[in-house]
Amino acid sequence: MTAAADVLHRQGVERTTIADIAEAADVPVGNVYYYFKTKDELVQAALATHSEHFAALTAELDELPDPLERLKAMVGTWIDQRDVAARYGCPTGTLAAELDKRADGGIDLEAGEVIKLALNWAERQFRELGRPEPEPADLALTLISGYQGMSLMANALRDPEIMTREGSRLNRWLDALAADRPPAPGRSV
Amino acid sequence: MTAAADVLHRQGVERTTIADIAEAADVPVGNVYYYFKTKDELVQAALATHSEHFAALTAELDELPDPLERLKAMVGTWIDQRDVAARYGCPTGTLAAELDKRADGGIDLEAGEVIKLALNWAERQFRELGRPEPEPADLALTLISGYQGMSLMANALRDPEIMTREGSRLNRWLDALAADRPPAPGRSV
DNA sequence: GTCTATAATGGGATAGAC
DNA sequence: GTCTATCCCATTATAGAC
Numbered sequence: 449m450t451a452a453a454d455v456l457h458r459q460g461v462e463r464t465t466i467a468d469i470a471e472a473a474d475v476p477v478g479n480v481y482y483y484f485k486t487k488d489e490l491v492q493a494a495l496a497t498h499s500e501h502f503a504a505l506t507a508e509l510d511e512l513p514d515p516l517e518r519l520k521a522m523v524g525t526w527i528d529q530r531d532v533a534a535r536y537g538c539p540t541g542t543l544a545a546e547l548d549k550r551a552d553g554g555i556d557l558e559a560g561e562v563i564k565l566a567l568n569w570a571e572r573q574f575r576e577l578g579r580p581e582p583e584p585a586d587l588a589l590t591l592i593s594g595y596q597g598m599s600l601m602a603n604a605l606r607d608p609e610i611m612t613r614e615g616s617r618l619n620r621w622l623d624a625l626a627a628d629r630p631p632a633p634g635r636s637v
Numbered sequence: 638m639t640a641a642a643d644v645l646h647r648q649g650v651e652r653t654t655i656a657d658i659a660e661a662a663d664v665p666v667g668n669v670y671y672y673f674k675t676k677d678e679l680v681q682a683a684l685a686t687h688s689e690h691f692a693a694l695t696a697e698l699d700e701l702p703d704p705l706e707r708l709k710a711m712v713g714t715w716i717d718q719r720d721v722a723a724r725y726g727c728p729t730g731t732l733a734a735e736l737d738k739r740a741d742g743g744i745d746l747e748a749g750e751v752i753k754l755a756l757n758w759a760e761r762q763f764r765e766l767g768r769p770e771p772e773p774a775d776l777a778l779t780l781i782s783g784y785q786g787m788s789l790m791a792n793a794l795r796d797p798e799i800m801t802r803e804g805s806r807l808n809r810w811l812d813a814l815a816a817d818r819p820p821a822p823g824r825s826v
Numbered sequence: 827g828t829c830t831a832t833a834a835t836g837g838g839a840t841a842g843a844c
Numbered sequence: 845g846t847c848t849a850t851c852c853c854a855t856t857a858t859a860g861a862c
Contacts, residue, residue, distance in 0.1 A: 460738035462651030465837060476847045481839065537734055544793035545726055545734050549649035560793040586802060589790065593803055597786025601778065604733035604749040613775060614782055654855060665829050670857065 453494035457539040461491055461546050488555055491547070495555075498540050499562050506569050515576040516626040519591070522570075523618050526595055530602065530611035537603035540566075541596045566592050578629050587625070594618050642683035646728040650680055650735050677744055680736070684744075687729050688751050695758050704765040705815045708780070711759075712807050715784055719791065719800035726792035729755075730785045755781050766815060776814070783807050 451473035456464050466487060470477045484490045505525065509518045526533070536542065544559030570588035579587070598614035640662035644653050655676060659666045673679045694714065698707045715722070725731065733748035759777035768776070787803035790796075 458738070459740070460651070460735065462649070463738055466839085467837080477838095478840085478847055478849095479845085482845070482847095485839090487838070535737075537737065541789055541793070542734050542738070545731050545789060546649065548724075548726065548792050548795075549647070549652055549731070551648070557795065560795065563790070563793050586806070589799065589802060590806060593786035593790045593799075594783070595786070596789045597782035597784070600730055600734060600785045600789060601752070601782045603737050604730070604752050606737075606746065606749065610778065610782075613778060617775070617779060655857085656855080666856095667829055667831090667858085668827085671827070671829095674857090676856070 449493045449497050452490045453497040453539070456491065456494045456543065458536050460542070461487075466490075491543075492555055492558065495540075495543065495558055495562055498543075499565060502562070502565055502569075515573040516622060519570070519573050519622050520619055523595075523615050523622070526598075527611055527615040530608035530615075533599045533611055534602040534606055534608040538596060538599040541599055542603070563592065563596075566595075577626060579625060591618065638682045638686050641679045642686040642728070645680065645683045645732065647725050649731070650676075655679070680732075681744055681747065684729075684732065684747055684751055687732075688754060691751070691754055691758075704762040705811060708759070708762050708811050709808055712784075712804050712811070715787075716800055716804040719797035719804075722788045722800055723791040723795055723797040727785060727788040730788055731792075752781065752785075755784075768814060768817070780807065 452469050455469050455472045459468065466480055467477055469490060470480045473480070480490070484493065505522075509521050512518045512521060540559055540562045544563060547556040547559050550556045567585075567588050570591050571584045574584035574587040577584075594614065595618075598611055601614075602608060602610040641658050644658050644661045648657065655669055656666055658679060659669045662669070669679070673682065694711075698710050701707045701710060729748055729751045733752060736745040736748050739745045756774075756777045759780050760773045763773035763776040766773075783803065784807075787800055790803075791799040
C-alpha cells in the first residue's frame with residue numbers, strides 16, 4: 449500500500465502500471481493481484497494511506513493547546529513539503545484531479561472525501577478560535593483551497609519557493625484573524 | 638484543435654484516445670494523424686488553444702479603464718465558469734497537473750508557460766493599481782493560486798458553489814486592496 | 827487531402843505450477 | 845501464499861487505396 453501510494457503520487461494513476469507498483473514493493477506482479485483484485489483497488493488503498501497519514505498528523509497537532517498554533521503548524525508542514533509539492537503536487541489533490549476525469553461513477557469522488565477530512569479539521573480549529581464571522585466553514589475552505597492552489601502552482605512552475613511565499617501569506621492571514629478574536633471569556637466553542 | 642482541447646479537458650490526456658478526438662471532430666482517425674504526427678502534438682495544440690483563449694479574454698478586459706475592474710471582471714469569468722470547473726476543473730490547471738506526472742522532459746512544463754501568462758497579466762494589473770506593498774508579483778500569485786485552488790476544490794467536491802464562495806472572497810479582497818486597507822483575505826466586508 | 831484496414835505495442839488481468 | 849508465463853484487449857501509429 450505504501451509503495452502504491454508513493455508510485456501513484458509520483459507517476460499518476462494512468463501512467464502507473466501494476467508492474468511499476470510490484471517493482472517498487474519488490475514483489476512479482478502476480479503477487480499484487482493476490483491482494484488487490486484490480487488496479488482501482490490499489491488506488492483506493494493509496495487513498496486510504498493518505499487518510500491515515502492525515503489522521504496521524506492531525507492527532508499530533510491536536511496536542512497543541514491553541515487552535516491558532518495548530519493551524520500554523522499545519523501550514524508549516526505544507527511549507528516543509530515544498531520540494532515534493534513542486535515536483536509532484538499534493539498527493540490527494542492531484543489524485544482527485546485525475547480521478548475526476550473519469551466518466552464512470554466509480555472511485556472518482558473518494559478523493560473528495562479525503563479532502564473533506566482536511567476541511568472538517570480546519571473548520572473545527574476556526575470554530576475554536578471563536579470567530580463567528582466569517583463562517584468557520586468558509587475560513588476552512590479558504591485555507592485548504594489556498595493549500596491546493598499553492599501546491600498546483602508550485603508543481604506547474606516547478607518552483608518550491610511558491611510554497612514558501614504563499615505559506616507565509618497564509619500564516620500572516622491566520623495571525624490577523626486571531627488578532628481579531630474576542631477576549632478569552634467570550635470565546636465560543 | 639478545438640475538439641482536442643475540449644475532449645482533453647473533459648477526459649484528461651491519458652484517458653483520451655485519438656479515436657475520441659477524431660469522433661469529436663467528426664473525422665476519421667487517419668485524418669487526425671495527417672495533421673498531428675503524435676498524440677503529444679495534439680496536447681500542444683490544446684495548450685495553444687488555451688493560450689489564445691486567454692489572450693482573447695484579456696484583450697477584452699484590457700478595454701476597461703480601471704485595473705480593479707479588470708481584475709474583478711476576471712474573477713467574474715471564473716465564477717461564470719463554475720459548472721464546468723466543478724465537473725472538469727480548470728482546463729490549464731488540470732492539464733498542468735497531469736503533464737507534471739511525466740518523467741520525460743517533454744511538454745510537461747509547457748502548461749506552466751500558459752499559467753505564467755495569467756500571472757504576468759495579473760501582475761500588470763496590480764502594478765497599475767499602484768500598490769507597492771505587497772509586491773505585485775506576490776499579489777498575482779495569490780490571485781491565480783486562489784483560482785487554481787478553488788477550481789480544484791470545486792472539482793474534487795463536485796460543488797460549483799465553491800467557485801461562488803471563494804470568488805466572492807477574492808472580490809472582497811481586491812476591493813480591500815484597492816481601498817488601501819490592510820490585505821485580509823477571508824475577511825468579510 | 828480523405829479514409830479504411832491493419833500492424834505493432836503495451837499493459838490489465840488470469841491460469842496454474844510450486 | 846508466491847511466482848512465471850501468457851491471454852486478450854485497447855490504443856498508437858502506419859500503409860496504402862481512393
